Amino acid sequence: MLPKVKQLLFIQVASSDEEEAAIEYKSRVEDEDEGELLIDVPIIEGTGKYKRLFLGDELSLYFVSGEGVKHYFNSHVLGFKEEVVKLIRIRKPELSAITSVQRRSFLRVEAELEIAVKMSAHVRFIGMTDDVGGGGISFLCDGRWPVKAGQELDCWLLIPYRNGSLEHAQFKAEIVRVKATETGRNQIMAKFVTISDLERQKIIRFCFERQLDYRKN
Known part of the structure; x- marks a missing residue:
């Protein structure tokens, strides 16, 4: 029903x-x-x-x-x-x-992808994701960048597909949480706040491909 x-x-x-x-x-x-x-x-x-x-x-x-x-x-x-x-x-x-069994599959997968981040006109840096999904991302960056929860970032994510092609997904993301790591880097957890359907579909396509790879292994 x-x-x-x-x-x-x-x-x-x-x-x-x-x-x-x-x-x-x-x-x-x-x-x-x-x-x-x-x-x-x-x-x-x-x-x-x-x-x-x-x-x-x-x-x-x-x-x-x-x-x-x-x-x-x-x-x-x-x-x-x-x-x-x-x-x-x-x-x-x-x-x-629709099922009577809960399946919270948000298409979030572990992945190390390069992400370019613009905090302001004068602050830009490169980070590396540790997971991505259709609703948000988590990535690592150098601890010297002044990031904090609630900030909005302009992001460009480099996405490699199984056929060898590369795409860039552009979006704005809001930082949900910042966690300092033992290596001196910050782990940034962020959710998408402005992303077009086309850009989001690029990310979801990558997640589907990665899930298929997991099932084969």
Whole structure:
């Protein structure tokens, strides 16, 4: 069964920060259109705290049927619609993709990819990812760069594909967390805040290829 209008949804948002990724939010389907659902801004039940979502954010969701069965599916944010209240547009799942078993596969894979970062007009540096996904990245950079949570970065990710071709994916990312390592470098966990569908698909294609490689090994 597919989620219906007025159906309650329970949501977790993909994040490089494990604590943030574990938070469960509640929302409701307010409308639907061809290929998409329109939902309320997610909220943490009992706290009144809203979750700001961004284009391309990956979501793990479930809804509960009248018989009490949880139905899980994955989706991502397509955009926003301004009504009386703001609504979030997410990809409507295929019926075949809904399961009674949770599968939080956010297409996040381990990968060492070169990333060029621009913090300001005068501060640019090169880092190396340790994982990438359709909703965000984690990368390592020299500890001397003044990075901190909440900063927005302009990024260019170099992506190699299995056929030997190379692509650059360009996006803006917000730093979620900075962790100092024993080697003197910083591990930066960041989520995409501005990324086109085309650029995001480049990254997801790489993740799919990497997952296929893992299954073969």
